[in-house]
Amino acid sequence: MIENQYGIPAIGFGTYDRKGEAGIEAMLVALDTGYRHLDTAQDYGTEGEVGQAVRRSRIPRENVFVTTKIATGNLGPGKLIPSLKRSLDNLQLDRLDLTLIHWPSPNDEVPLTVYMEQMAEAHALGLTRLVGVSNFTIALLQAAQQVLGPIPIANNQFELNPLLQNKKLATYCTNSGISVTCYLPIARGLLGKVPAMIEIADRHGATPEQVALAFELAKGYIAIPTSGKPDRIRSNFEATKLALTEDDMAAIETVDRGQRVIDPVWGPAWD
Ligand SMILES: NC(=O)c1ccc[n+]([C@@H]2O[C@H](COP(=O)([O-])OP(=O)(O)OC[C@H]3O[C@@H](n4cnc5c(N)ncnc54)[C@H](OP(=O)(O)O)[C@@H]3O)[C@@H](O)[C@H]2O)c1
Secondary structure, eight states: OOBOTTOOBSBOEEOTTOOHHHHHHHHHHHHHHTOOEEEOOGGGTOHHHHHHHHHHHTOOGGGSEEEEEEOGGGOSTTTHHHHHHHHHHHHTOSOEEEEEESSOOGGGSSOHHHHHHHHHHHHHTTSEEEEEEESOOHHHHHHHHHHHTTSOEEEEEEEOBTTBOOHHHHHHHHHTTOEEEEESTTGGGGGGGOHHHHHHHHHHTOOHHHHHHHHHHHTTOEEOOOOSSHHHHHHHHGGGGOOOOHHHHHHHHTTOOOOOSOOOTTSOOOO
């Protein structure tokens, strides 16, 4: 399994919508397939399922990388650490591998310093091995790093796939030692309608989703696709074995349309 400089496995399994017994079953298929990284969030309501899947898989805890994200309602003074302890209870874990701020506080309702200082404290308390952010712009990353001081922002998770390559932000992160996690890495199945993606996929005997994931991994990013279907969970993982040529990579670069799916009105001013 490829890991980055922080020991984060390059392919993870997203758990948005993977609730209940069906969700646990999907996670067990993922773990059985070889995924060693599960991505959850306080807002997904899947932390309990992630904890159960890790235990039921019998894979040693230290071999599965677990990420959660702090919900916007838990950013205020004195709220973040108790919420993270509740997440650990839900997950039945002693420590997260990575904790992210899910979204910057809408309209700066809670000042960034307030929640980033609490993240530094969570790190000092050993509640999380790594700290990071999600949906942060370059300006917000710079402000967050100022508050964290010597603790690195290990990761920024944002929407990235061939239709939204987010090159300015991704390049900034890579050059600053911040690993990139792509959410919506397979654009929720939209890539099967993109001729260039179909052409490359056909040439490799692969799917457009595998081509997208192989592209992201070749860029050095982390990708966290999800599916409720065992065959798709397995075929997405097979992308780790797909080697694209330089010409393929160049052709995928041209597919970028800046097509953003997750774009709430209260979101940040994107780069
Ligand atoms: N930080 C954030 O703000 C944020 C926002 C959004 C998502 N995320 C994270 O990112 C993860 C992935 O994002 P996402 O679930 O929105 O998008 P995604 O992984 O790009 O797409 C998942 C969707 O695509 C379908 N799919 C899966 N494999 C496929 C394949 N091989 N061919 C065709 N369709 C396929 C799935 O349907 P079936 O189940 O029917 O296969 C599912 O509806 C989430 O689970 C979550 O952990 C984070």
